[in-house]
Amino acid sequence: MKTIGTAQVIPGEKTMGSIQAGTDIDGTPFHIPVLIASGEKEGPTFWVHGCIHGGEYGGAASIINYFHELEISELSGTFVGVPVTNLPAFKARHRNSPLDGENLNRIFPGNPNGTYSHRLAHILLEVMKDSADVVIDLHSGGLDANVPFYMIVKDDQSDTAKESMRIAKRMGSEVIWRAKGEAGTGGTVSASLVQEKIPTVTVECGGGTLSDEDERDFKKAIKYAMQACNMLPGEPPVQEEYTIIGNATFFVTKEGGLFIPACKVGDYLNKGDKIGSIMNLYGQIVEELICPEDNSYIAAVGNKYWPTEPGQLMAESIPVESREKL
Ligand SMILES: [Zn+2]
Structure with missing residues (x-):
């Protein structure tokens, strides 16, 4: 058996x-x-x-x-x-x-x-x-x-x-x-x-x-x-149509602090749009995560005010490669 x-x-x-x-x-x-x-x-x-x-x-x-x-x-x-x-x-x-x-x-x-x-x-x-x-x-x-x-x-x-x-x-x-x-x-x-x-x-x-x-x-x-x-x-x-994404950018924070998301998962952002930021414990923004490419699918984003450490993965953006049918 x-x-x-x-x-x-x-x-x-x-x-x-x-x-x-x-x-x-x-x-x-x-x-x-x-x-x-x-x-x-x-x-x-x-x-x-x-x-x-x-x-x-x-x-x-x-x-x-x-x-x-x-x-x-x-x-x-x-x-x-x-x-x-x-x-x-x-x-x-x-x-x-x-x-x-x-x-x-x-x-x-x-x-x-x-x-x-x-x-x-x-x-x-x-x-x-x-x-x-x-x-x-x-x-x-x-x-x-x-x-x-x-x-x-x-x-x-x-x-x-x-x-x-x-x-x-x-x-x-x-x-x-x-x-x-x-x-x-x-x-x-x-x-x-x-x-x-x-x-x-x-x-x-x-x-x-x-x-x-x-x-x-x-x-x-x-x-x-x-x-x-x-x-x-x-x-x-x-x-009806498939959105094919590829070539992900992984956003790893440089600074510790509290993460403040500026977008939602499933959003499509363009180059220069803000994905989120890190606030230190004095309330100052010490880092901003910026989308590097147009038409990027937000495939992950950290929780609001999640405490981050340097080197922590807090978001992923993946540009659209193509749209296709079955
Ligand atoms: Zn996993």
């Missing part, structure tokens, strides 16, 4: 188990929960995970709720939900791991002899390579920021990337970041998966104050992707 970690894949049943991924400082094993729903009809194995970044718990909650709501009688193939992939970072409620400071989504494919996060990346990738036909990777703005609902596809010009793009266009958002080269996507799980010929879409949605709408968007994205893979009945939506 096929297993994923300790969870068994049993046609017509929902099962649970865990993947053991190394141990904590005190020797306690990290057990990563796995939720499996397997249809009686043949079909692909669809893997969706959350919390590669520990503070992005909206995806985790959405996977858990989606799994319990899923009608198994309608399902062809197997759903695999992994709500929290990065347990140390999740427990710390932080983007990076407290064990080694690493950003797990910059170090794939990992290293079985490296520090904890490198080992974790290696284990996760091995399990996905062994079981998944398609992977959906859920993210958000974390505790300190918000993002709009949009998709990211790692485009290495391969047929796998084309299939990722086909699925992404059916997942309920008209905005898709086509990520080429290494900028912002080097060492991501999606870059490694596409190399392994596993189509992958990253979903960005919400942040520290996850709304009901954000949860609905996460769950719709999962359902529509499964429909696009012919695992559930029904046709996923087609958007």
